[in-house]
Amino acid sequence: MVAVVVSQPSPDDPLAALEVLDTAPEPVEAPPPDWVPVTVRAASLNHHDVWSLRGVGLPAERMPMVLGTDAAGVGPDGEEVVVHGVVSDPAWTGDETEDPRRSLLSERWPGTFTTTVHVPRRNLVPKPAGLSFEEAACLPTSWLTAYRMLFTKAGAAPGQTVLVQGAGGGVATALVSLGAAAGLRMWVTSRDEGKRRRALELGADAAFPSGERLPERVDAVMETVGEATWSHSLRALRPGGAVVVSGATSGAMPPADLQRVFFLQLRVLGSTMGTREELGRLLRLCASSGVRPLVDSVLPMADAADGFARMVSGEVVGKVVLVP
Ligand SMILES: NC(=O)c1ccc[n+]([C@@H]2O[C@H](COP(=O)([O-])OP(=O)(O)OC[C@H]3O[C@@H](n4cnc5c(N)ncnc54)[C@H](OP(=O)(O)O)[C@@H]3O)[C@@H](O)[C@H]2O)c1
Helix, strand or coil, rough: CCCECCCCCCCCCCHHHHEEEECCCCCCCCCCCCCEEEEEEEEEECCHHHHHHHHCCCHHHHCCCCCCEEEEEEECCCCEEEEECCCCCCCCCCCHCCCCCCCEEECCCCCCCCCCEEEEEEEEEEEEEECCCHCCHHHHHHHHHHHHHHHHHHCCCCCCEEEEECCHHHHHHHHHHHHHHCCCCCEEEECHHHHHHHHHHCCCCEEEEEECCCCCEEEEEEEEECCHHHHHHHHHHHEEEEEEEEECCCCCCCCCCCHHHHCCCEEEECCCCHHHCCCCCCCCHHHHHHCCCCCCEEEEHHHHHHHHHHHHCCCCCCEEECCC
């Protein structure tokens, strides 16, 4: 057995907080007895796991905590499943992401970077046979977030132009792949020439250095970078356009530029994860269209530190997958 854990967060040096243990620690709060075990066959790394190592959203009284928000594996009846990582209150019936009491796996309940994870039965979604466990494990966090940003929040329609900030990230590469598959004209920015090239290979129509003036205004911007790109995102939008924001890796307090927001009637839309229903649709889209996640690397869980180091240094292009 192996478990990737945080027990002492380190705000400035997240890698120093990473622990790889031979056994999962006793959880502070044990999962309810009616939850079902899933044998993890693959899990993927998300920037959320880096925030957890920094102590963001994970108070001291919840530690030690097994990291990991998404996984694909084998359910209690031997079925192949994808785990939806958003755990809502059992009494909640609407959009799970809007439940004020929701949590993500690894925030309140132990996460997926171990051999077995316990989840509510309703969080199991059948894995399409055409997707490998490694591919399926990339979908429930960054790909689901990208799906909701593009289709539910922005309502992007074929033929529209969408700008993605920070081309190499897990969410960003998902946005490019999904948008291209749906007939959107996808533009990206990146600080790195190699990542711009990879984005073009993935299906982006154009790639620009971060902050560069665009040849024309776009219908929507997908923003996960935050302070470093926010002003550019607002400048890139056509009047009435939408910026959908689901992350702020470089900082969360950029100048709001309210004059531009009201004068051009821009829409600023927050987005977080996605519903189980959206995850089901995303899986069907991947199965029928042939779209697959860009996998940066597949590592044994015991070597999780190598994957975290790649993410913290910004080297990752696509998804880092961990296998127990
Ligand atoms: N709300 C939600 O439900 C949700 C879900 C998933 C992710 N998120 C958030 O979204 C963000 C991205 O997540 P991820 O898993 O895709 O992370 P990731 O894979 O680590 O994303 C890395 C990308 O961020 C860009 N970036 C980082 N720092 C930057 C800076 N200072 N200037 C410009 N670009 C910078 C880089 O773009 P280039 O190097 O290409 O320029 C890089 O490719 C994280 O903050 C995460 O917490 C939120």
